[in-house]
Amino acid sequence: MIRLDNLLYAVQPRATRQVVHIPPSWVDRQIGPVVVDSREVTPGSLFVALTGERTDGHLYLPDVVERGAAAALVSPAKLAALAPDWSAVARPWRLIEPSDGSALATVPPEACLFIAVDDPLCALQRAAVYHRRMFTPTVIGITGSVGKTSTKEVVAAVISQRLRTLKSQRSFNSDITLPATLLGLTADHQVAVLEMGMWAAGEIRFLAALARPHIGIVTNVGPSHLERLGSIEAIANAKAELPESLPPDGWCILNADDPRVAAMAKRTPAHVVTYGFAPHADVRAVEVISHGLYGIELTVSYQGEQHHLQTPLIGRHHAYTTLAAIAAALVVGLDWEAIAAGLRDPGERLRLRVVNGQQGVTIIDDTYNAAPLSTIAALEVLAETPGRRIAVLGEMLELGSATEEGHRQVGAAAARTADLLVAVGRQAQTVAAAARAAGMAEAQVIVCADNDAAIDRLRSLIQAGDCLLVKGSRGVQMETIVTALQG
The missing domain is CATH 3.90.190.20 (Mur ligase, C-terminal domain)
Known part of the structure; x- marks a missing residue:
């Protein structure tokens, strides 16, 4: 959620931003959550009218208004050119310039606000950067060729045992969905767990610039997206953008059993913690027992002590998911009791x-x-x-x-x-x-x-x-x- 006056300020280009003064009746208006699919609009939502390969969000603005959206980021040129059909829409709407808060004085309180921006996606990203800087959570970024979503779910489940945690919904990991998640930050959140995907080189670095992670996790490097990046080395370089983007006082959590991931220890300014089965791993799986569809149990060695843990996660490969979550929890200061509790109940179902x-x-x-x-x-x-x-x-x-x-x-x-x-x-x-x-x-x-x-x-x-x-x-x-x- 974001306050309307903050939203109007944040979506403006940084070089020309103007402080927005709005009528007292609008000051406390909260906007959110962010959606880009008109079918997901609920009362109070912020809809972002994106232009895609097959359709354009501006065509669905009548439905967005009827579904109760509080506001929408729109391109006035697109809105005029596409001319959506308003014949069946009873609820009022108004197109406003984000720098002109005084225009709200004549807008009925039940209206949907169409906020005129140069580019709805860029405006969303600007708003996310501004909103992120208003809060001080520990942000955990997670990337890798496979296992990002599972790792994100388990990390969030474990850390939320002790700390108030925001996490990416579903597999929200793009330049559209990660900013939408960031706009869900509140002062109550102590940790944010964010998945970071990529389609091309440079995208993870861009996402890291938006989210400013203090902790980064890299699960593995494999041939996913090889068609676009051309080589495993190029994929490894793209994934390494997360470790490279961490601050010197941050933490980089790496899979010790994947040589390309382990090599990223030399590319990060942050402190490094490794996990895996390798004898040199900091968080090491000593033994893993699979109970088929009933989960796994594992013995984990850390700093000379062994801990026996159980989780309903299905399959031996989830030992890596579990170890990554343990490493993240230890970095943020959780005790083993909280770790064990989070692993026993990883919350929402994972993909399998x-x-x-x-x-x-x-x-x-x-x-x-x-x-x-x-x-x-x-x-x-x-x-x-x-x-x-x-x-x-x-x-x-x-x-x-x-x-x-x-x-x-x-x-x-x-x-x-x-x-x-x-x-x-x-x-x-x-x-x-x-x-x-x-x-x-x-x-x-x-x-x-x-x-x-x-x-x-x-x-x-x-x-x-x-x-x-x-x-x-x-x-x-x-x-x-x-x-x-x-x-």
Whole structure:
């Protein structure tokens, strides 16, 4: 939430900002939360009218007004050019210049304010920078090729045991959604846990400039986004922008088991804490025991002492998620009792979830996204489940030159972990061929051209006691398979 007078000041270009004087009746008006999708507008929201590849937020302003938004950041030129249909809108609205607070004297209090800006996205980012500087939370930034959202959720769950914590919603990690999260800061927040993603070099550095993190966590470096950045080295350099952006009195938390991440210790001015299984890791997993779909328990060594912990997080790979959260908690001064409590109840469900399917089957739904590393980790979870294990694997996108090799790695892993493989989509033959080459029998490998074909085949194949893992990149919509097979 942000006060209206602060918002009007903050969205102006810094070089020409003017102090805004508004009528007393408007002084205490609070605006927020920030939304960029008109369907998510609730009473009091701040809508940002963005121009995208397929549509323009200015077209939906009538709906935004009707849904009760308090204000919207708009481009007057876009508003005039697109001319949205106002014929069915009963609620008043007014277009105002952000520097002219006196104009509010003639605006009815129930009106939606259209705040005229040069560029709605740039105005949102300016507002986020201004709002961030009003508060002094410890900001924790998290990046990595995979595991960002899971790590963010667990870090926030643990730290909130002792400190009032703001966290990014969903996977809000872009130049649009991170500023929206920052505008949710209040004086009550002691910590903010923010996910930082990237599409190109320089973007994490930009996000860090907005958020000003004191603590940075890098989970790993892998071939996700290889199609855009061109090489693993370029991806590592992009992820290293977070460690490089930390202050000298900050803390950089690095995965000791990933050589590219561990090397970032030389690129940060901050203090370094490492985590992993390596003997030299500061926060080290001595032993991990998986209980399949019932979570993991692990013994962690830190400063010569060992601590036994349990979490409902599914899969051995979540030992890394857990260790990163422990390291962050220790840096901000939490005790082991709080750490253990936070790990036992990590709050909102993470991306991997277990649902009941038709005919008495269990479905492991890990359809949010996919890369070779995360898919192999999910297959290892499948391997620990009882019953007949069926891997339903879709295409992994944005791997660039690593596309063929990445899908071959996943096919070979499926042969080690699954009883049946259902490979779906354009890379299905590559996955299937690798599984056969790794020893999977022909009868155990099924190739489907698309999701609909996979659904039809699975409906005739599944039986009580089966466990299905469904995973693929976001763009191939593997969640439709889960929906079709749910009980």
